[in-house]
Amino acid sequence: MDIAWILTILLIGFLGSFVSGMLGIGGAIINFPMLLYIPPLLGFAAFSAHEVSGISAIQVLFAALSGVWVYRKGGYLNKSLIIYMGSAILTGSFIGSFGSKFLSESGINIVYGILALIAAVMMFIPKKQIDDQPMQAVTFNKPWAVLLAFIVGIGSGIVGAAGGFLLVPIMLVVLGIPTRMTIASSLAITFISSIGGTVGKLITGQVEYYPALILIVSSLIAAPLGAKVGGKLNTKFLQIILAVLILATAIKIWMDIL
Numbered sequence: 001m002d003i004a005w006i007l008t009i010l011l012i013g014f015l016g017s018f019v020s021g022m023l024g025i026g027g028a029i030i031n032f033p034m035l036l037y038i039p040p041l042l043g044f045a046a047f048s049a050h051e052v053s054g055i056s057a058i059q060v061l062f063a064a065l066s067g068v069w070v071y072r073k074g075g076y077l078n079k080s081l082i083i084y085m086g087s088a089i090l091t092g093s094f095i096g097s098f099g100s101k102f103l104s105e106s107g108i109n110i111v112y113g114i115l116a117l118i119a120a121v122m123m124f125i126p127k128k129q130i131d132d133q134p135m136q137a138v139t140f141n142k143p144w145a146v147l148l149a150f151i152v153g154i155g156s157g158i159v160g161a162a163g164g165f166l167l168v169p170i171m172l173v174v175l176g177i178p179t180r181m182t183i184a185s186s187l188a189i190t191f192i193s194s195i196g197g198t199v200g201k202l203i204t205g206q207v208e209y210y211p212a213l214i215l216i217v218s219s220l221i222a223a224p225l226g227a228k229v230g231g232k233l234n235t236k237f238l239q240i241i242l243a244v245l246i247l248a249t250a251i252k253i254w255m256d257i258l
Contacts, residue, residue: 012035021063061191061197089149106257164187168186
């Protein structure tokens with residue numbers, strides 16, 4: 001492996017992890033298409049969809065953990081929300097990641113495209129004014145939180161994403177969680193989800209260890225930086241960035257599928 005290939009993977013991981021920390025997502029929504037398309041575009045060997053999903057699962061695990069470490073003292077982590085949604089998404093992600101070995105390459109891409117499309121639509125649904133309420137007064141519908149987290153876990157486990165890009169719009173639109181609490185708690189839930197996804201990918205032999213190691217290094221550096229930047233930005237601006245990001249990814253994936 002030459003230096004140019006290593007730098008390419010490192011930069012892909014850095015960008016995905018930075019966005020992960022800033023927006024409360026695992027970063028796979030960035031890394032999945034970049035790992036799939038950029039290496040062959042630059043003349044390197046292409047990863048298969050199975051390999052990309054396995055590598056992304058490893059990256060998400062470390063990016064989410066690094067981001068949560070920054071948010072841990074800010075008062076934005078909702079422990080009840082993390083426990084309910086985290087346990088449900090962990091179960092779902094393990095089922096999805098283990099079952100993904102039975103899907104074709106196109107099948108994995110289609111699942112990813114559907115998840116991205118749903119997330120994009122949800123981000124453009126008008127949201128209630130929820131950011132002004134005190135953090136200690138935040139409540140949520142527990143059965144809905146568990147059910148939706150389980151469904152997200154299955155789909156995200158298939159593609160090697162921890163589901164953060166779907167969790168954020170669900171928490172904002174359906175559960176009515178304030179933006180900063182959503183970002184911080186989503187990272188914690190994403191970390192829990194990525195444990196199930198990573199174990200499933202490792203058991204089924206879908207992880208390329210060398211590029212995964214490079215992404216781990218970039219995650220440990222970039223995710224905390226992204227979390228610090230996200231904590232200083234306006235919440236509406238953060239929502240707009242995430243909405244545009246998810247929409248662009250959904251369009252790109254579906255253009256290739258169709």
